[in-house]
Amino acid sequence: MxxxxxxxxxxxxxxxxxxxxxxxxxxxxxxxxxxxxxxxxxxxxxxxxxxxxxxxxxxxxxxxxxxxxxxxxxxxxxDCGAASAIAAQHLKDVEERLAQLAVLRDELAMLSQSCTKARMADCRIMKAIGKGHPQADQ
Amino acid sequence: MxxxxxxxxxxxxxxxxxxxxxxxxxxxxxxxxxxxxxxxxxxxxxxxxxxxxxxxxxxxxxxxxxxxxxxxxxxxxxDCGAASAIAAQHLKDVEERLAQLAVLRDELAMLSQSCTKARMADCRIMKAIGKGHPQADQ
DNA sequence: GCTTGCTTCTACAGCGACTAGAGGTGGTAG
DNA sequence: CTACCACCTCTAGTCGCTGTAGAAGCAAGC
Structure with a gap:
């Protein structure tokens, strides 16, 4: 009190x-x-x-x-329609993020698995992250 | 060039x-x-x-x-040990967030399902969020 | 009454990774 | 010659806090 x-x-x-x-x-x-x-x-x-x-x-x-x-x-x-709409939308957002994160996890898992304990210059992880253009030295 | x-x-x-x-x-x-x-x-x-x-x-x-x-x-x-360690740690972090988010989703799904289209004053969603203390009017 | 030590106060800066806006210059196409 | 775009710098805003500095209040022990 x-x-x-x-x-x-x-x-x-x-x-x-x-x-x-x-x-x-x-x-x-x-x-x-x-x-x-x-x-x-x-x-x-x-x-x-x-x-x-x-x-x-x-x-x-x-x-x-x-x-x-x-x-x-x-x-x-x-009535609580508006409130439940907010909750429903939020649930949808969370589900979306969850899906995106799952894709990310799979991609990272592949990345991590691909490692062959090589020299940095030959590292598959580095190559995978650097993709988008083939390596051009210098 | x-x-x-x-x-x-x-x-x-x-x-x-x-x-x-x-x-x-x-x-x-x-x-x-x-x-x-x-x-x-x-x-x-x-x-x-x-x-x-x-x-x-x-x-x-x-x-x-x-x-x-x-x-x-x-x-x-x-050797690329340090690089792959960074990737592995990151994968672990992502997996953790994924797990947390899944818990959250379940909780939100229950919340959303519980809605009975009531008056705001009786809304189960609102009550569930406000939990921690029973409602004391005034 | 004095000291110790905890709680509280205000006000402001910082985090991460950008994004957006104001207000100006440079270079070119019609 | 003028319109237009790409570019420039600098600053502030986003989100949800967290942390800091420096001052003041308050209770208890001596």
């Missing part, structure tokens, strides 16, 4: 103090009320909100997406 | 002009010799070098890794 200071909030949400201040500076968290000596104080709703942000980030949502989601939550009676 | 200007180099390597200048500024490309009027000129070896850089980047190597690889290539008689 009683308000906590920034360090306590940081501990409870596994967030760095500097990150909390950063979130405030970009308007993701409200401007926290201050004590007489200027220290930020937080209540239960701030903790909740920061949990939401951190979980959102952990799930790979951008700050802007999180901002949108929290904005949508302001209208509790609206 | 004849030297080319930056635009031509950009076209041949599918690189933006600004990126080429950026690579020069960070020492990834040499300081290109200039014409009388101050324009950069490039020869075949620059094209080759830039191909190497672009392919390396496409494969996800960091600029520093590329720098190291190109540095190693200066000693053509050394």
């Amino acid at each position: 009683k308000p906590v200071m920034i360090g306590q909030l940081a501990r409870e949400t596994s967030t760095k103090v500097t990150t909390i201040r950063f979130y405030e500076s970009i308007g993701l968290l409200r401007s926290a009320p201050r004590t007489a000596s200027g220290r930020r104080t937080y209540d239960a709703s701030d903790i909740e909100r920061l949990h939401f942000i951190r979980n959102g980030r952990r799930l790979g949502f951008s700050v802007d997406e999180i901002r949108s989601l929290m904005g949508l939550a302001q209208n509790p009676d609206q | 004849k030297p080319v200007m930056i635009g031509q180099l950009a076209r041949e390597t599918s690189t933006k002009v600004t990126t080429i200048r950026f690579y020069e500024s960070i020492g990834l490309l040499r300081s290109a010799p200039r014409t009388a009027s101050g324009r950069r000129t490039y020869d075949a070896s620059d094209i080759e070098r830039l191909h190497f850089i672009r392919n390396g980047r496409r494969l996800g190597f960091s600029v520093d890794e590329i720098r190291s690889l190109m540095g190693l290539a200066q000693n053509p008689d050394q």
